[in-house]
Amino acid sequence: MLTVIRVHLPSDIPIVGCELTPYVLIQRPDMIVTNDDVPETAPLDGHFLRYRWYRVQSDKKVAVCSIHPSEQATLQCLGCVKAKIPITKSYHCTPKCFSDAWQHHRLLHDRAASAVNENGTEEEELFGRDNSSGSGAVNNNLSSSASSASLANVSAPLYPAAVTQRSGGETWIEVGRSKTYTPTADDIGHVLNFECVVVDAEAKVPVGHVNTILTSRVIPAPSPIPRRLIPVDGMAHIDADARITSSGTFTVLSYNILSDAYASNDLYSYCPPWALSWPYRRQNLLREIVGYQADIVCLQEVQGDHYEDFFAPELDKHGYYGLYKRKTNEIFGGNTSTVDGCATFFRRDRFSHVKKYEVEFNKAAQSLTDAMIPTGQKKTALNRLVKDNVALIVVLEAKVSNQLVDNPGKRQLLCVANTHVHVHQDLKDVKLWQVHTLLKGLEKIAASADIPMLVCGDFNSVPGSAPHALLALGKVDQTHPDLAVDPLNILRPHNKLVHQLPLVSAYSSFGRTVGLGFEQHRRRVDSATNEPLFTNVTRDFIGTLDYIFYTADSLVVESLLELLDEESLRKDTALPSPEWSSDHIALLAEFRCCKNRSRR
Secondary structure, eight states: OOEEEEEEOSSSSOBTTSOBOOEEEEEOTTOOEEOOOOOTTSOBTTEEEEEEEEEEEOSSOOOBOSSSTTSBOOEEEHHHHHTTOOGGGGEESSHHHHHHHHHHHHHHHHHHHHHHHHHSSOOHHHHOOOOOOOOEEEEOOOOGGGTTSOEEEEOSOOSOOOOOBOGGGOEEEEEEOSSOBOOOGGGBTOEEEEEEEEEETTTOOEEEEEEEEEEEEBBOOOOOOOOOEEEOOTTTTSOGGGOOOOOOEEEEEEEEOOOTTTOOTTTTTTSOHHHHSHHHHHHHHHHHHHHHTOSEEEEEEEEHHHIIIIIHHHHHHTTEEEEEEEOOOSSOOSOGGGOEEEEEEEETTTEEEEEEEEEEHHHHHHHHHHHHSOGGGHHHHHHHHOOOOEEEEEEEEEOGGGOSSSOTTSOOEEEEEEEEOOOOTTOHHHHHHHHHHHHHHHHHHHHHSOOOEEEEEEOOOOTTSHHHHHHHHSBOOTTOGGGGOOTTOTTOSGGGOBOOOOEEETTHHHHHOOSTTOHHHHTTBOTTTOSBSOSEEOSSOEEOOEEEEEETTTEEEEEEEOOOOHHHHHTTSSSSOSSOOSSBOOEEEEEEEOOOOOOO
16 A cells, blocks of 8 residues: 655745645555655555645634734734735734834835825726725834834734634635645635545545645735836837838837746845745746736746746746747756746737747857867867857747738738847856857848847846947947957957847837936936846846847837836845746837838
8 A cells, every 4th residue: 555654845835826736755565655646546556645725714813924924913004004005015023023124115105105196096007906804903102213104903803704613623624635736815824734645446535644734824925016018209219201100019028037946045045935936936927927918928047847837838828829949958967857948938819930040059169169269279169168058039920910010911020039148257258259149140030031120138248248239239349348358269350249230229218218207217227328227136246137129220119117126126135035036027128110221
């Protein structure tokens, strides 16, 4: 018979919307240990595993602290209740907790007040609705740092009465019968009990000990305030005769989602382990990505197994078709299924797939060394250039009913490049060489077809660096300091570091836009480069590494996803955090096609 010998959960705090899948270790008579499922439909040695999930519900209902989700809340900010801020954000475990959090908590109040002043009504788009009821009793004295809010003891029942009585005075409600369970809003504040037992397949009776696990109290899924799409004066830099009247626009998202293989507790020790766990992050990332409703989605750092098992099937449910290019693994020594790569998705109702090009920089490095590097130096050269990075280039065609320009009868094609450039900051020559290699490939595509282009990704290069200059300016100044790092002489002659694509960074539109209402967005853009102040925020680094470039002779920026302010992200030290599940932020731009002008 089977004997269950151990059961444990992968994360310490259960979260609404995040799947819980206990690790069930079982032992067969032949002493082979496995964690495979043994369902009733496929018994093993005449036995199967039976699962039960229960919500443990007692007379004492609790709310959970919004800052320390493993702690029970004892105080509630009545200012949040009055402002109709989601009620889960109003709870705190101690007065000190509330006082310490006040600097960032007050931003919720300020934004709520601003939304009311601007619109005359509560801003449901920003704050959503929460139908939970919570009323306080006695007002408490406030710390001086939180003098403009009021607090109340949390004492009123928050949840409906339980219905299933179990022994010992505890009330349990059965909520699931599979190995995996996804907590719901009804579970918030309650402990979950997982049971696993071996059952005789014939007699249908349990055999042996019932293995159980009690979780921590279920907490709401932390959710950031949604980012708005901000219209920009996209026509300011386009000739008047290039403007068109077509109503067809499309949106493009670029996002480095942080591969689970890189999301170590040592590197991101400031992020709670439960918020860093992949079961939580993948659901949070999916909600965010789907919420943007982009027509084209370019993701970086997508593990091969996560693409196949999660992102492709989940985004398929939302109408997306996906293409994927995994990094080569010449220098990676681990499990090849966890190698990450670039994934590009597009809405099936808006585009169809025409062609795919895969760029492997390792192959380009081999060709380069064969042609340029003396035989005795080839091994050294390959050790420096072979970094497994790739790019995925996809040619799409707009569906007839979604024609992007006023040109009936002509195919409307769009070329989308998605890449992740090497990360090491000392290898400036390798970064520039990879970007140059990608651009030369795109030039060949442009020469064969009159086609608008987008170049998206994590370029691991800050504004003003040589790779950024090559992308944005079409050339690199021969006195650029980055060119001093070139031990293989692969960047010489420097005058070859050019391209003819009229690329412009989409987010530079914020820096060029004038008019009332744009001051806040311009403050989040560097005045020297017109690029965002940051797209990557960790404890040790803050800066811009991600871009969406477009060919300005054929595309116009209509709107951009608003940038975030550093203060709001730093409340949890850095990214990733419970609200934001990557160390990068997503970029999104809305484009309109325009009539081509001559290329520069």
